[in-house]
Amino acid sequence: MATAIQRRAARSGEGVYYAIGDPTRRRLLDALGRGPRHVNDLARPFAMSRPAISQHLRILRDAGLVSMRRAGRERHYRLRAARLRQVYDWVAHYEKFWTRGLKALGDYLDRQTAQESVSKNPKVNERRKR
Amino acid sequence: MATAIQRRAARSGEGVYYAIGDPTRRRLLDALGRGPRHVNDLARPFAMSRPAISQHLRILRDAGLVSMRRAGRERHYRLRAARLRQVYDWVAHYEKFWTRGLKALGDYLDRQTAQESVSKNPKVNERRKR
DNA sequence: TTGACACGTAAGCACTAGCTTACGTATTAT
DNA sequence: ATAATACGTAAGCTAGTGCTTACGTGTCAA
Structure with missing residues (x-):
């Protein structure tokens, strides 16, 4: 019934620990620690498709660890370290x-x-x- | 081919982040933070079978977060916070x-x-x- | 306006996580 | 010796993870 993405979102609360459990997501946070980045920028160093990165970013957003701002056709991600x-x-x-x-x-x-x-x-x- | 336990053990290295990703395991660590405990002691507060706790403890051991010492028929677990x-x-x-x-x-x-x-x-x- | 770009999501896959029950083994108690 | 205790592991199940490819939408460029 629920989509995979909804189920993932449902984990929020627990979300932060879950989110940082994945090494890819930790690397994303590290990258964002050096300043806001857009998706292609973030995805470049990874041996992984861009959609996969989008999915990781979604999880990070759901956990409240990053925020996103649309800037034309790009989306700028920014660290929300408070969480x-x-x-x-x-x-x-x-x-x-x-x-x-x-x-x-x-x-x-x-x-x-x-x-x-x-x-x-x-x-x-x-x-x-x- | 590999058993579940071997696969879990293979995650070691990454292991610490993985280990603390589970709320049950974090609670176990919290309990051990108040001193060594044996398994039944640790399992008591959880609404979960004892074998499940054993499995969590195994993961914590594999991650190097706890150590175990046999004391008669009991096993005493102790926190290894260094990791x-x-x-x-x-x-x-x-x-x-x-x-x-x-x-x-x-x-x-x-x-x-x-x-x-x-x-x-x-x-x-x-x-x-x- | 047409095409290229920068995404996000859907669907589908193989594998993993976490739980349960069943069982085996070592130790203590009777 | 026999039974009870205190575990750990195995097997098997369901649901979640993380990836891929395919596709859709909004924006910029020509």
Whole structure:
């Protein structure tokens, strides 16, 4: 019933985290961080069709991360970084974990036991290997 | 060919952004921010099966955001916030856009023209509505 | 006015995400 | 020993993602 685009738009709210989850969209934001750009400008560095970029831009718009202004037949996109603030605020409250040395000791203490379990489960990987 | 889990693991690298893209996983990290927890503890507040939580934890482990230590029949998860630093660094360099007032003026100047285009395209929505 | 340009959207595709249930394994309790 | 606990993984499902090509609309250029 709903189109793909509507469903994507419906994710707004959660939208910012979703939007920055994609590397292409992060690169778009980075590009816009250096000033407003129009679509062809934005699309040029990507090994991807222009419509694909349009779709990414749509998602960024829905997330409120960029705004668009029509200028003749071009559309100028501009960064709206304010929405990134919620992400900043969220990660910032973890900052203490890498700046404060307090925690670091505890971290170190079980690093040797925990080490082998960070992202590897040899038994399983072995079995899956074939 | 590859299992779902291997495919997920393969996203590592990109992994941190992907991992924090899911609200459940962010809540898990928030919970772990208040100290190590074992799985049932972590799963309790969620309206979701425990295996689902295990899968989320697996993704967090693959992203290097948490570590796990076996303690008898329980598994203790601990936050590894260091990996969040790359996210922090990325968003932090947008901080100037909402703290510096310089840009704010320019933003304001085309806010009235841009406003209508932030996340709504009435013409299209109209058409899709039926 | 006709054509080229700069887009955005639609449709359709292969793949991925996130969930569930079913099940297996290691550890503790009885 | 047997049963219960605390997990992790597998399989399978639905819905969402991200891409492509095809096409439509509005604007500028000749």
